[in-house]
Amino acid sequence: MARRSLLLASLIALPLAASAASASFNSGDExxxxxVGGTQTWMPTGGNGGGWVQVEDTDGNTDIHLTAPSAWLGDWSAYNGGTFSFDARNVNGLSTDWPGFGEVTISGTAGSVVLDIAAPGQPTADGLWHHYSVSLTSAAGWTGSAPLASVLAHVTGLTINGELHAGPGEIVGFDNIQVTAVPEPASAALLLGGLVLLAGWRRKR
Ligand SMILES: [Ca+2]
Ligand SMILES: [Ca+2]
Structure with a gap:
């Protein structure tokens, strides 16, 4: 019985250690x-799964900066080396002639880093959802006033630039914003240990 409890604890340890945060927007804007930069509306259906958030560029002067809530901020050390991603959609098909779209800015007490994680011309004016993903590693090309790892140690702000068109009028959709950590070797070892225990327990039976 004790072994079974240990096994369960080992299996549970993996998802806890491989932490993640995600915004599905399925029940609200979270x-x-x-x-700044536009008028945001939560949409209950039509996302890349359930609800989503749309922003219409109503001013034409300031880039659309979708901004994370305080619940997302704090110590991101566990995400160092992990992945940040989001889905976006060019809702009304305006030409993608503004390079700002896809810039992710992470601010921290140490400084801030920025990286445009979308290729030029994204999101394509096809009305479909597109996925954008980047590694939280210095090798990915993050630039700024402090090393990425220092910024992640205490994150105070996170924005995604949705501005895709020069001038007003574009409507951009966001869904499935996610940050995930790489599984730690320690938790992988715990899982392996749990599987070994399971094998031994089955053999004894
Ligand atoms: Ca959704
Ligand atoms: Ca615009």
């Missing part, structure tokens, strides 16, 4: 806001 605290994400667009303080």
């Amino acid at each position: 605290g994400w806001t667009t303080p």
